[in-house]
Amino acid sequence: MLDIDRDQAMAYRIAAQGLHRDSGADPVALRVFDLGVQDDQRGSAELALLARLDGDPAPAPGDDDRLVLAWSHRGAPHYHRAAEFRALITTLPPWDAADAAARLSWQRRDLAAAGMPADEAIRTAAQALRDVVTRTMTKGAASEAVTKVIPDGLSLWCRRCQATHIHDQLMRLATPLAGVALEPGSSPATLVPLRPRPPLARRPDPRAAAEVVRSYLRLHGPATATEAAGFVGTTKAVLTRTMWPDDLVDVSVEGRRGAIPADAVPLLENPPEPNTVRLLPPKDPLVQARDRALLVPDPAHRKEVWKILGNPGTILADGEIAGTWRATRSGRRLDVTMTALLPLSARARAAAEDEAERVCAARGTESLRVTWT
Structure with a gap:
């Protein structure tokens, strides 16, 4: 077993995720797309690329x-390489009813209301979405249309919408299985059928599914099966039985045992110095790791980084998540407020402000005002 300390693990992840900007200016070359880059309507994926690519702006x-943008891991919107997306779809069907219930976060009452096992519910919804979404449609229009053709138990009354429609998470999990992606930059969310349509994905491909876990371990390792399962959205029992790769090396990070793919060991043993300063968005791949205590050891600081609602961006400085940042737009000016959680040198603060200039350019604003708190 390989023994390393936390500093070495952090240095490895920063390098593995391309935060040294050593991948040039081509986003498709970034290793984070091996797993996918999560997005939100504030453009978090664009800022994640900005932190990793040469060029101004990214x-x-x-x-x-x-x-291609699609609901994929955990039903969250992620960008993936279009050339690999059809293979990724084959990793997303549930393995069995228990796996499907875990991915849906369904309780016993939800299963009783559905009147069918959770995996059958996902396949039923996927077939209905495939039949309904034959052209570009807003999420609301697709939801309304598919609700009319699915069994009543797969829909529910939504107080916010004041309407009965398909369970939201059920729709998110079923949509890629139906061969449907999302239209980038659209609000509300808009569904787009792939052309040509792939076959309806009913059963997972074990080899492709293991590659998803391998990518998680390569980007977020050393990590445990529990952590990988949290990213995928299933349980440890399902993941270890169906998706856990067999070409892994055991690693101890200060007594905490994890694993990493064998081909990642050379970089883990000799990562470059993590002397970079980057502004990362709230959904950045680095903070998607499930071992938050390794990323941010101080419990009080973790509460500042991961909030119940409205996470801030984070300041990566010299191997640590050393602060948070938020940006608001006032006309043609971008106001960025930075909060240090750890002591930051004058050099690191200046570098963070340089990164804010890049964010300003990416957001299309003409002037920047930075405030430190």
Whole structure:
């Protein structure tokens, strides 16, 4: 077993995720797309690329036809390489009813209301979405149409919408299985059928599913099966039985045992110095790791980084998540408020402000005002 300390693990992850900007200016070359880059309506994926790419500003992922946006891991919107997306779809069907219930976060009452096992519910919804979404449709229009053709137990009354419609998470999990992606930059969310349509995904491909876990371990390792399962959205029992790769090396991080793919060991043993300063968005791949205590050891600081609602961006400085940041737009000016959680040198603060200038350019604003708190 390989023994390392936390500093070495952090240095490895920073390098593995391309935060040294050593991948040039081509977003498709970034290793984070091996797993996918989560997005939200504030453009978090664009800022994640900005933190990793040369060039000013970095290209918007929605403008690159080599990338596709879809509900994928945990039903969250992620950008993926378009050339690999059809293979990824084959990793997303549930393995069995228990796996499906875990991915849906369904309780016994939900299963009783559905009147069918959870995996059958996902397949039923996927077939209905495939039949209904034959053209570009807003999420609301697709939801309304599919609710009319699915069994009553797969829909519910929504107080916010004041309407009965398909369970939201059920729709998110079923949509990629139906061969449907999302239109980048659209609000509300808009569904787009893939052309040509792939076959309806009913059963997972074990080899492709193991590659998803391998990518998680390569980007977020050393990590445990529990942590990988948390990212995928299933349980440890399901993941270890169906998706856990067999070409792994055991690693101890200050007594905490994890694993990493064998081909990642050379970088883990000799990572470059993590002397970079980057502004990361709330959904950045680095903070998607499930071992938050390794990323941010101080419990009080973790509460500042991961909030119940409205996470801030984070300041990565010299191997640590050393602060948070938020940006608001006032006309043509971008106001960025930075909060240090750890002591920051004058050099690190200056570098963070330089990164804010890049964010300003990416957001299309003309002037920047930075405030430290």
